[in-house]
Amino acid sequence: MPIQKIMFIAALLFVCATAVAAHPHAFVECSFAFVMDERGLAGFRQRWILDEMTTVTVLDVVDKDRNRILNAEEKAALREMTENSLREFHYFTAARINDVDYPIEAIADFSAVLENNKLTYDFMVPCRVAAVPGKPQEVKAAVYDDSFYTYVAYGPEKGSGIDPSKDPLFANPEAPARPGDFKRFSQAVGLGKFSGEIKVTGAVKRFEILTEMQEAPEMAYFFGQIVPQTFVLRFAPR
Amino acid sequence: MRPHLTALLLLAWTALAWLPSMDIATAQAARNPFIGAREPQEAPRKGPAFGYPAFLQPLMQRSAMLQQTIKQKMAGLAEEIRREPLGPAFRWFMLLALLYGVIHALGPGHGKVYACAYFLSRPGTFKNGLLFSYLTMLFHVLSGSALVLGGSLLLKTSGAMALESAGPILARISYGLLMLLGLVFAVQAVARLRAGPAQRAVACPETADLKSLMFTALAVGLVPCPGAALVLLFSLTLGILPAGIGAVICIAAGMGITVSLFALLTIGLKHRFLVLAQGNPRWFEAAYAALSLSGAAGISILGLLLFFSSST
Numbered sequence: 340m341p342i343q344k345i346m347f348i349a350a351l352l353f354v355c356a357t358a359v360a361a362h363p364h365a366f367v368e369c370s371f372a373f374v375m376d377e378r379g380l381a382g383f384r385q386r387w388i389l390d391e392m393t394t395v396t397v398l399d400v401v402d403k404d405r406n407r408i409l410n411a412e413e414k415a416a417l418r419e420m421t422e423n424s425l426r427e428f429h430y431f432t433a434a435r436i437n438d439v440d441y442p443i444e445a446i447a448d449f450s451a452v453l454e455n456n457k458l459t460y461d462f463m464v465p466c467r468v469a470a471v472p473g474k475p476q477e478v479k480a481a482v483y484d485d486s487f488y489t490y491v492a493y494g495p496e497k498g499s500g501i502d503p504s505k506d507p508l509f510a511n512p513e514a515p516a517r518p519g520d521f522k523r524f525s526q527a528v529g530l531g532k533f534s535g536e537i538k539v540t541g542a543v544k545r546f547e548i549l550t551e552m553q554e555a556p557e558m559a560y561f562f563g564q565i566v567p568q569t570f571v572l573r574f575a576p577r
Numbered sequence: 578m579r580p581h582l583t584a585l586l587l588l589a590w591t592a593l594a595w596l597p598s599m600d601i602a603t604a605q606a607a608r609n610p611f612i613g614a615r616e617p618q619e620a621p622r623k624g625p626a627f628g629y630p631a632f633l634q635p636l637m638q639r640s641a642m643l644q645q646t647i648k649q650k651m652a653g654l655a656e657e658i659r660r661e662p663l664g665p666a667f668r669w670f671m672l673l674a675l676l677y678g679v680i681h682a683l684g685p686g687h688g689k690v691y692a693c694a695y696f697l698s699r700p701g702t703f704k705n706g707l708l709f710s711y712l713t714m715l716f717h718v719l720s721g722s723a724l725v726l727g728g729s730l731l732l733k734t735s736g737a738m739a740l741e742s743a744g745p746i747l748a749r750i751s752y753g754l755l756m757l758l759g760l761v762f763a764v765q766a767v768a769r770l771r772a773g774p775a776q777r778a779v780a781c782p783e784t785a786d787l788k789s790l791m792f793t794a795l796a797v798g799l800v801p802c803p804g805a806a807l808v809l810l811f812s813l814t815l816g817i818l819p820a821g822i823g824a825v826i827c828i829a830a831g832m833g834i835t836v837s838l839f840a841l842l843t844i845g846l847k848h849r850f851l852v853l854a855q856g857n858p859r860w861f862e863a864a865y866a867a868l869s870l871s872g873a874a875g876i877s878i879l880g881l882l883l884f885f886s887s888s889t
Contacts, residue, residue, distance in 0.1 A: 365611065396612060397611050400738060424613055425611070427610075488610060507645060508645075511642075
């Protein structure tokens, strides 16, 4: 999409941030990995690629010198803003450990780069689960924004090439919201279920590890229409 | 036309103007998670939280798509305007801005309901209707433009950020003023009703009190127009500010066309209805009281709802 068009729409989106408009307003492609250390699970490594319009909206706040290059000071401001503003949203991450909810309160090791007019966030979501001999631990994690302001799609690190602007009402603050927004968006941009590799990194050789994707109807949101997929990890010491 | 048919038309017209406004009053705000925090006490959604009646939603989404197309065409002209500031692209830019204004004002939050309520409650001529509509839209775009230009040029900060921070404050002041204005109009309506039938019969087709008209237009227009602000932001970023200012004026003119349509039809239908009802003094009494008080109550109640549902 041309940068002028992106800026035009993003400015409108920013200006109308409090209006109730058609969802979603932002699109994030998320690559996800379980990170193991010596003791067990250390957390979830996530890499988010923000869509171009959300990127412009964020840059409008942090890129003070308007050169579209983030210097150290601007990066620090972006990290602080992101940590604060996404805290209430639990960093879009829902986790369950052995079927008990685990609230996500913080992220660590945040960094951001701007590539091809898109911001990419890289960060760790700490979630420590110690391995117990003879008792496999089960961890489920899903990444989604239950307000449906943002749609989070799972994909590879470099992005899956989904173009949210194929939906003419994406990030269009003047279109009223409707319960059919997800269906419209999904069909227009061609969303599908994630069936790629589930990454587990770090000290993986110390553990017996099983992974799978599961649907989580209990996490369904936006009038129950969107059922998130969860990354499931089961592990025990070798 | 028979009085009851005219009354029905008047009622339907006023209801049409009210529908999108109720959207603002009941809607839940969507917060951008990337640049601001979610409201801590946001109530969980139990069903559709969106105030548009179902039958209007497809229409409004179509209108939004049309606005999107216009905006994209305007964005495409920017480069050409930079090369030739007063060339054909500039004229197209202005024309598209006018068209954008006409359609943009059909959405919620552009003073249509206040135009209807004001002229239900107060006397007014067609000229007054036009004056009210264009003044309101002028203040509406000036408010947004002042924030964007003030933020960008004077405070050297993000124009969008200035609008984001100061816009809700201005909106709240506007809602508070309208709440009070509605009450004042209600008191004045009661005073007119108590003054006697002869005075009321004379009062209804008379010219509006210009002071109250201008003050109401200012109170309604204080809410910054996001559409006009967007064009200015865009023009600032691309270095075509003079074209942006011209476009903002065209947007105001376009929105004025839409809002004045609502105002003129209200004035016309009300006048026709009261003229027909004049044959029956009891009918006239009841109709005059109902219109005056419902208009004033409408202004006050909508101001109240918006005041308490908005946050600064």
